[in-house]
Amino acid sequence: MFLLQPDSRQGHTASYGEILNVDTTGASLETGKQEGLSYGGVTASETIAERDLKNLEKYKAKIKHVSKETGIDAAVIAAIISRESHAGTVLKDGWGDKGNGFGLMQVDKRFHKPVGTWDSEEHITQGTQILQCMIKDIQKKFPLWTKEQQLKGGISAYNAGTKNVHTYEKMDIGTTKNDYANDVAARAKFYKRNGY
Numbered sequence: 001m002f003l004l005q006p007d008s009r010q011g012h013t014a015s016y017g018e019i020l021n022v023d024t025t026g027a028s029l030e031t032g033k034q035e036g037l038s039y040g041g042v043t044a045s046e047t048i049a050e051r052d053l054k055n056l057e058k059y060k061a062k063i064k065h066v067s068k069e070t071g072i073d074a075a076v077i078a079a080i081i082s083r084e085s086h087a088g089t090v091l092k093d094g095w096g097d098k099g100n101g102f103g104l105m106q107v108d109k110r111f112h113k114p115v116g117t118w119d120s121e122e123h124i125t126q127g128t129q130i131l132q133c134m135i136k137d138i139q140k141k142f143p144l145w146t147k148e149q150q151l152k153g154g155i156s157a158y159n160a161g162t163k164n165v166h167t168y169e170k171m172d173i174g175t176t177k178n179d180y181a182n183d184v185a186a187r188a189k190f191y192k193r194n195g196y
Contacts, residue, residue, distance in 0.1 A: 017151035019192055049186075056082065088119055160175045
């Protein structure tokens with residue numbers, strides 16, 4: 001378990017930036033088309049996020065608990081679960097990504113030893129701690145970025161690694177569909193407005 005700052009229990013997610021203040025262009029047209037939409041952007045991200053909202057409900061208590069323990073915003077965790085596995089609905093026996101990605105948050109077995117069952121709190125904790133490490137790595141790599149920029153950079157790194165993040169403007173180049181952080185940020189804002 002990670003030790004949190006004394007003030008981190010109240011408004012704890014602020015230490016990683018406020019997701020509602022993260023700028024985002026939303027999903028790419030390519031992501032939109034993959035989801036059966038004829039458009040991209042924030043509207044596409046919100047449409048996709050809304051589709052996953054009902055399935056996410058069964059994990060809400062776990063997500064909220066992991067958020068409290070790690071200081072990572074529950075809305076961000078929910079958005080990654082939406083992007084990675086549509087809240088588990090596209091997984092086969094808990095696996096995705098040609099058998100490399102495990103669980104709701106698609107922890108890659110090539111880089112991490114998956115823990116827990118695919119939909120467990122243990123798994124969500126592992127995925128969230130990986131994200132937490134990525135954000136901290138981005139904080140070290142780009143100390144002059146705002147907390148919100150570092151949060152977005154960490155989300156991008158969750159998909160493609162810290163080495164893939166070179167500039168703020170082009171952080172998503174090299175991520176899946178070249179829109180990972182922008183799509184996740186837009187979905188997270190939707191979830192933040194919907195109880196996460």
